[in-house]
Amino acid sequence: MNDLQHTLEQLCQALGDDAVITGADISQRHYSDWTGHAPACPAALLLPRTTAQVASALRICNVAGQAVVPQGGMTGLAGGAVPRASDIVLSLERLRGIEEIDPAAATISVWAGTTLEEIQQAALNAGFVFPLDLGARGSCQIGGNIATNAGGNAVIRYGMTRDLVLGLEVVLADGRVLDLRNKMIKNNCGYDLKQCFIGSEGTLGIVTRAVLRLAPQPGPTSTLLCALPNYASAVSLLRRIQRSVGTPQAYELMWQDFFRLGVSWLGNAAPPLSLDYPLYVLLESAGSQEQLEASLEEAFGAGEVLDAVLASSQSQARGLWKIREATGEFPTRMTPLNFDVSLPIGLIGDFVERCRARLDERWPGNHSVYFGHIGDSNLHLTVDCVSLPQPAPILDIENLVYSAVGELGGSVSAEHGIGLLKCEFLHHSVGPEALAVMRQLKDCFDPNGILNPGKILGRGPVYTGVAR
Structure with a gap:
């Protein structure tokens, strides 16, 4: 019996035969993420149902020195969840559901395999919003959002995923479970260990549960598309609106090349503004529409805005957003x-x-x-x-x-994130001393190097450049 077979037998005993999938029974969606980079059928797919099963699986693999690649909804764009043929994949898809909504604390406690859309809907039903929003909301899982510190359109107002996480439950490479769950904004009990795992792409530990911050539901929003003469005007317009109306829900800038492309893909719909302006900004504000219109008038007077259209209905607002959301058609066009x-x-x-x-x-x-x-x-x-x-x-x-x-x-x-596809470029943004400390941190949490090897720090195969 080889080492892999022995490891798989132990995993079957710990998790159950139906939670250990091998060979042709592994769905191809586990081969690669949305990049389609280097697809590979892993040695096995694990589908644990509980934190205890995740802990048992990692404990077994750590002793065996078996590499484990955590996977969420597989919507990543940096190859962070892509396995090699020798890896075991651990999917969080069965650790799914809302555990609790605490209206007093304005928090929601969830399992890592819960989709972002499910969390958003649960928050709405409880009279709140969970403000993280991505185009992949129906497929991406909150564990993956946390592991990559996902962003999205609303970061300008609510921050990155990191800013929305109050507490985590994390399983370390050796099977130890860290219960870092917390509902308090102020909590200064030493090192904030949860921050080590947010954005670490599953290289330091596997997130199994999370406590997330909710926000009040905003009032009616205004959607405004402006044409601008130059980039400096985009910055000054943003600051003008922040001073008078408050930070917008979204502030999306499109250079002329993108705007023309997005409009052309709308079919026969007439462009909302001329296609000849250098820049366009699409903003969404929950502040006073009267103040927004007053700020817009001032911006016209200052030469910051050359033309504008304020959506008069939700249908018109959606039409404006379709231009910005042309990115969803990039892979097909x-x-x-x-x-x-x-x-x-x-x-x-x-x-x-x-x-x-x-x-x-x-x-x-x-x-x-x-x-x-x-x-x-x-x-x-x-x-x-x-x-x-x-x-x-x-x-x-x-x-x-x-x-x-x-x-x-x-x-x-x-x-x-960094994943596989940006490893060799990380040095452009992170100095050698900081990279060395990152490696020390990896060695501390995962001394046997079993968790998502090759990701972020590039200890795996070097990406050689394939169009994706």
Whole structure:
């Protein structure tokens, strides 16, 4: 009997035969995430139902030195949940459900396999909102959102996932269970250990339960699309609105190339504004509409806004949002190479011009689009690989973009994590001393290196550049 067979027998005894899946019985959705990067059928798929079963599984695998890859909804965009053929996958999909909503504390306690949409709906039913929101809300699981410190459109007002987590239950590589659940905003009892696991992509421990902050339901919202003359106007308009109306629910900037693309994909619908402006901002505000209109009038007077349309109905608001949500069609209409970066807000405009110029110089005729949630420093850039020489020079483009990010003191990952696909570029944003401490932290929590090996710190195979 080989070591893997022995390990699988132990896992069957601990979890039950129906919780240990092998071979052709493993669904292909466990082979890779939304990137489609390096799909592989893992050695086994574990489907535990309880924290105790997760603990038993990790304890067995740790003793055997067997690598374990945690998986949630598989909606990741950095390869953070992609297994190798020799890995065992541990899926959290059966650890699902709402445990409790505490109206007094304004918290919701959930299992890690619960989808984001389920949590949002439960919060609404209780008179609150859970403000984290992503396009993958119906598929992504809160455990994965926590593991990647997911962002989304509402970060400018409510913060990242990290800001919405009050407590966690986490299973360590050796099977120990850390009960870090907490309903209090103020809790200064030493090291805040939960922060070690938020954004760690399953490399330090596996999140099994979470206590999350809820927010009051906002009042009626106003949706406004503005045309702007330049990037500086986008920043000054944001600050003007924050001063007079309050921080918006969303503040989405679209450069002309993205706006034209999004409008063209609407079919025969007439564009809400001329396609000839340099920049467009789509904002959503729960503040006073009268104050918003007054701020808009001031912005026109100051030359910050050249044209605007204020949605007069929910249907019109949804139509405006469809332009920004054109990203959902990227995989079917393009061969996209996507970048998720952040930079100091004042430098985002400079970065776009620098990046565009360098791409045009190296690959004349390339098609790239720029957009992002700039109020929280996040910029997205997508290059259509069809517009490039073939085979597409993926690695060269990544080096160009991430080098420019590093030059301006930015981050190579704003909200999608590092996973496998950004390991070799992490040094552009994290210095050697900090990287060394990250490795020490990994060695402390997972001395045998069984948890999601190769992710973040790049101790696995190097990504060589395939269009995704």
